[in-house]
Amino acid sequence: MAFLSLDLREEYWTSLLLLAVLLLWLYIWQSGKKSWPPGPPAWPIVGHLPRLGQRSHVNLTEWSKKYGDIVAVRFGSEDVVVLNSYRAFKEAFVDRGAEFAGKASLPLAKMFSNNGKGITFASYSEAWREQRKFVLRAIRLLQNTPSNSETIINREAATLVTSLLRHRGEPSNIQSDVALSIFNVTCSLVFGQRFDYDNVDFKQFVSSMNRISVNLGSLGLSNAFPLLGKIPFLGFRDAYESLESAFEELRRFIANQVHEHRQTLDPNDIRGLLDVFLLEIQRRTDSGEDAGSFTDDQMMQTVFDVFIAGVETTLSAFMWLVFYAARFPALQPTVQEELDRVLMRGESVSAAHRRSLPVTEATVMEVLRLATPSPLNFRATTCDVTLRGYRLPEGTWALMNCWAVHRDPQQWTQPDTFAFTRFLDKEGRVTTPPAWRPFGIGRRACLGEQLARTQLVVFFAALLRNFSLSLHVPEGAPLPSVEDAVLGVALMPAAFQVRAIPRQI
Numbered sequence: 009m010a011f012l013s014l015d016l017r018e019e020y021w022t023s024l025l026l027l028a029v030l031l032l033w034l035y036i037w038q039s040g041k042k043s044w045p046p047g048p049p050a051w052p053i054v055g056h057l058p059r060l061g062q063r064s065h066v067n068l069t070e071w072s073k074k075y076g077d078i079v080a081v082r083f084g085s086e087d088v089v090v091l092n093s094y095r096a097f098k099e100a101f102v103d104r105g106a107e108f109a110g111k112a113s114l115p116l117a118k119m120f121s122n123n124g125k126g127i128t129f130a131s132y133s134e135a136w137r138e139q140r141k142f143v144l145r146a147i148r149l150l151q152n153t154p155s156n157s158e159t160i161i162n163r164e165a166a167t168l169v170t171s172l173l174r175h176r177g178e179p180s181n182i183q184s185d186v187a188l189s190i191f192n193v194t195c196s197l198v199f200g201q202r203f204d205y206d207n208v209d210f211k212q213f214v215s216s217m218n219r220i221s222v223n224l225g226s227l228g229l230s231n232a233f234p235l236l237g238k239i240p241f242l243g244f245r246d247a248y249e250s251l252e253s254a255f256e257e258l259r260r261f262i263a264n265q266v267h268e269h270r271q272t273l274d275p276n277d278i279r280g281l282l283d284v285f286l287l288e289i290q291r292r293t294d295s296g297e298d299a300g301s302f303t304d305d306q307m308m309q310t311v312f313d314v315f316i317a318g319v320e321t322t323l324s325a326f327m328w329l330v331f332y333a334a335r336f337p338a339l340q341p342t343v344q345e346e347l348d349r350v351l352m353r354g355e356s357v358s359a360a361h362r363r364s365l366p367v368t369e370a371t372v373m374e375v376l377r378l379a380t381p382s383p384l385n386f387r388a389t390t391c392d393v394t395l396r397g398y399r400l401p402e403g404t405w406a407l408m409n410c411w412a413v414h415r416d417p418q419q420w421t422q423p424d425t426f427a428f429t430r431f432l433d434k435e436g437r438v439t440t441p442p443a444w445r446p447f448g449i450g451r452r453a454c455l456g457e458q459l460a461r462t463q464l465v466v467f468f469a470a471l472l473r474n475f476s477l478s479l480h481v482p483e484g485a486p487l488p489s490v491e492d493a494v495l496g497v498a499l500m501p502a503a504f505q506v507r508a509i510p511r512q513i
């Protein structure tokens with residue numbers, strides 16, 4: 009009996025211990041859950057990826073309506089927190105700017121950036137800071153040279169008008185004409201050189217960029233499962249190879265320019281950003297100063313970033329302007345009335361007019377809000393962070409959902425409706441609500457914002473000053489819709505045709 013009672017007591021203590029362990033585990037599990045944002049149920053292994061689809065920004069925005077402005081999702085095995093409101097943006101990317109200034113370690117981003125060199129996909133580091141500061145300073149420095157950005161933009165806007173006149177009002181997809189002008193703004197700024205429509209380098213560039221955009225969409229899934237890129241019959245390997253060769257072609261194009269510019273470098277004739285770079289490398293070598301991030305590799309990647317981050321996004325933004333103007337033609341007379349009032353007869357639009365064109369600028373801003381060319385931006389935490397009680401370990405991917413912020417009814421009355429007047433104050437001057445975030449927010453916000461905005465306003469003004477646009481829909485075809493957009497480097501409207509009918513001015 010004594011033995012029995014001893015046995016019972018042992019069993020009793022063992023059960024109690026097991027119960028305690030279970031309770032402790034439940035407690036840890038529960039408190040772990042409490043310190044992690046809510047989100048929809050995930051599939052095993054693949055997480056939420058199959059549910060996101062091509063319109064991931066829209067689906068994530070829908071989820072935020074149910075789960076709140078900070079939502080947890082999983083991309084394969086990678087935990088991601090999605091920030092969906094301006095309040096969450098401010099709390100994370102501004103108030104804790106340095107803690108959310110990292111970049112997600114997407115496998116494709118590594119391929120994009122030659123393992124994190126340059127600016128766009130560099131980690132939050134001294135090299136990133138140095139490169140970013142340098143490019144901003146170089147653009148300012150170039151204001152006193154023929155590579156002045158405003159001069160370049162005015163010239164390319166005029167070239168775009170000439171090239172559209174060649175269509176004689178016939179239906180056409182004007183994307184290549186626009187791409188050439190936008191490409192030439194960047195080429196002039198960086199190399200001090202522009203290219204013609206028939207130039208082999210330009211054609212190669214357009215084809216490489218197209219391949220990058222097409223393949224980026226199809227490769228989204230392989231960011232969570234890099235191994236998928238190695239399996240032949242799934243189609244990811246082809247897309248990877250095509251992407252790699254497109255990157256290679258762009259790098260070769262830049263490398264040729266570096267070679268030519270180095271041979272002909274003259275400190276008294278600075279042709280563009282690349283010359284400023286080469287001179288800085290030379291200065292540091294000559295003075296024996298530490299090269300820091302001023303190496304050939306970094307320079308190549310920074311130039312590459314300016315092209316990748318600048319050309320496709322600006323092209324997408326401008327194609328959305330053309331799309332909205334053609335699809336909703338009522339917006340054209342309002343802008344044209346302002347242009348005809350401000351410009352003299354026969355006068356060309358220039359960057360100097362920008363301040364006198366608030367309606368045009370507000371229209372551009374409203375289209376950037378509705379279209380959001382860069383809807384999702386991948387950041388990461390640079391250390392362990394606690395945000396609203398959620399504990400996010402260092403390296404957690406933090407997805408900035410600008411699309412959600414631009415459609416948030418708490419920030420915008422009737423967010424789905426086009427209303428340029430929301431960007432004008434009582435005196436008719438341009439005003440920028442803090443929740444307007446097409447260029448991101450915080451330390452990694454777009455460094456080309458001012459350049460892009462001037463470019464878009466001047467190009468759009470030149471377009472509507474010289475033409476009236478109408479959408480051409482082939483018989484039997486559906487009307488092109490905002491929903492058909494394709495997400496690659498940027499969110500691009502699906503191909504459409506317009507008639508650009510010359511105006512009497």
Ligand code: HEM
Nearest residue numbers: 128317318321322325382447448449452453454455456460
């Ligand atoms: C309409 C055109 C453009 C849009 C919508 C756009 C949008 C953006 C966005 C949303 C980001 C990420 C911001 C963040 O994480 O907070 C970004 C970053 C960046 N953009 Fe732009 N961009 C445009 C044009 C340009 C141009 C013309 C240039 C080049 C001069 C440029 C260069 C960059 C660079 C280098 C970064 C990375 C900044 C960093 O990580 O520090 N962008 N852009």
